[in-house]
Amino acid sequence: MSMPRTLRSVPDLVEAGLLPPEAVRSDIARVGERYAVALTPAVAAMIDREDPRDPIALQFVPDAAELLVRAEERIDPIGDLAHSPVEGIVHRYPDRVLLKAVHVCPVYCRFCFRREMVGPSGLGTLTPEQLDAAIAYIAARPDIWEVILTGGDPLVLSARRLRDIMERLAAIGHVKVVRFHTRVPVVEPDHIDSELVGALKASGKTTYVALHANHPRELTPQARAACARLVDAGIAMISQTVLLKGVNDDADVLAALMRAFVENRIRPYYLHHPDLAPGTSHFRLGLAEGKALVAQLRGRISGLCQPTYILDIPGGHGKVSVLSDAVRESDDGCFRIRDFRGGEHLYPSGSDAPATGSP
Numbered sequence: 001m002s003m004p005r006t007l008r009s010v011p012d013l014v015e016a017g018l019l020p021p022e023a024v025r026s027d028i029a030r031v032g033e034r035y036a037v038a039l040t041p042a043v044a045a046m047i048d049r050e051d052p053r054d055p056i057a058l059q060f061v062p063d064a065a066e067l068l069v070r071a072e073e074r075i076d077p078i079g080d081l082a083h084s085p086v087e088g089i090v091h092r093y094p095d096r097v098l099l100k101a102v103h104v105c106p107v108y109c110r111f112c113f114r115r116e117m118v119g120p121s122g123l124g125t126l127t128p129e130q131l132d133a134a135i136a137y138i139a140a141r142p143d144i145w146e147v148i149l150t151g152g153d154p155l156v157l158s159a160r161r162l163r164d165i166m167e168r169l170a171a172i173g174h175v176k177v178v179r180f181h182t183r184v185p186v187v188e189p190d191h192i193d194s195e196l197v198g199a200l201k202a203s204g205k206t207t208y209v210a211l212h213a214n215h216p217r218e219l220t221p222q223a224r225a226a227c228a229r230l231v232d233a234g235i236a237m238i239s240q241t242v243l244l245k246g247v248n249d250d251a252d253v254l255a256a257l258m259r260a261f262v263e264n265r266i267r268p269y270y271l272h273h274p275d276l277a278p279g280t281s282h283f284r285l286g287l288a289e290g291k292a293l294v295a296q297l298r299g300r301i302s303g304l305c306q307p308t309y310i311l312d313i314p315g316g317h318g319k320v321s322v323l324s325d326a327v328r329e330s331d332d333g334c335f336r337i338r339d340f341r342g343g344e345h346l347y348p349s350g351s352d353a354p355a356t357g358s359p
């Protein structure tokens, strides 16, 4: 019997029984050509094939709705490019930078905020010279206290390459914290082995791993064991979840997810309002709906389980807590949002702006 493999195309998904045969001649095939597709064996095994609205399938199996691009959607919704002084670095806040060493992921989320940058035809992996320049940028700026490895998913890199990056960060005295944003413990749990864990600790800095998971069913026994290997090694874990229509826009589902994080020694951190990425409006709630949902978590679950509901202000103006007074609904139905520098921005009330057609 052949080993299960990562499903990387619409025909692969048809063969695995996750799409009907006619999908290869439909708009879904166009979606598969436009945006990257990947489901690891661990993800495919989580999907309930009897459920046409399965919350795991919705996150990873392409949908014809992705061809619909709305007027408010943007190629670079959180404005990475506007804050990228050198290739691979995003420097939006004074004390921290993103280091995007790689733009591939083990899975491709249908709602991805960097969907125009990740995947086989995305921005690729930094060349050795680009990585040198990125590390030199960090080394030259004493205000940088934290380096956040994101991408793409940095844990797709080999343990050898991760160790190399961590050892280079170890040599920079002002960097105290290194954080990884990843889906790997859930979607490829066997990849979290002792070699990889050792590499993550190689800098001697404090290492955080921010786990991206959106539904409690993603925390399988294998995923829980992978997280335990990280935490037992002294790596702190925090969570990040994207609030998604049809996946987790339900107080019971969110409560179960946040509790599962805490039970696994993962501190709930961010609940992201979905970004204005092209072709993702079918996932997007209005801000008012999101606020009402998050309000239901108060009192229902322990304080340890409460995430911070945040919005990345479109255009690269940073994050804002949706429940704070920096986010105000105005009479015209839009939201007025104040960024951390005091600038004001308008945000649409919901996903009812006109569509502009295919990307």
Ligand code: SF4
Residues within 6 Å of the ligand: 104, 105, 107, 108, 109, 111, 112, 113, 114, 115, 118, 151, 152, 153, 183, 212
């Ligand atoms: S893992 Fe993150 S970067 Fe990769 S496709 Fe999903 S949301 Fe995008």
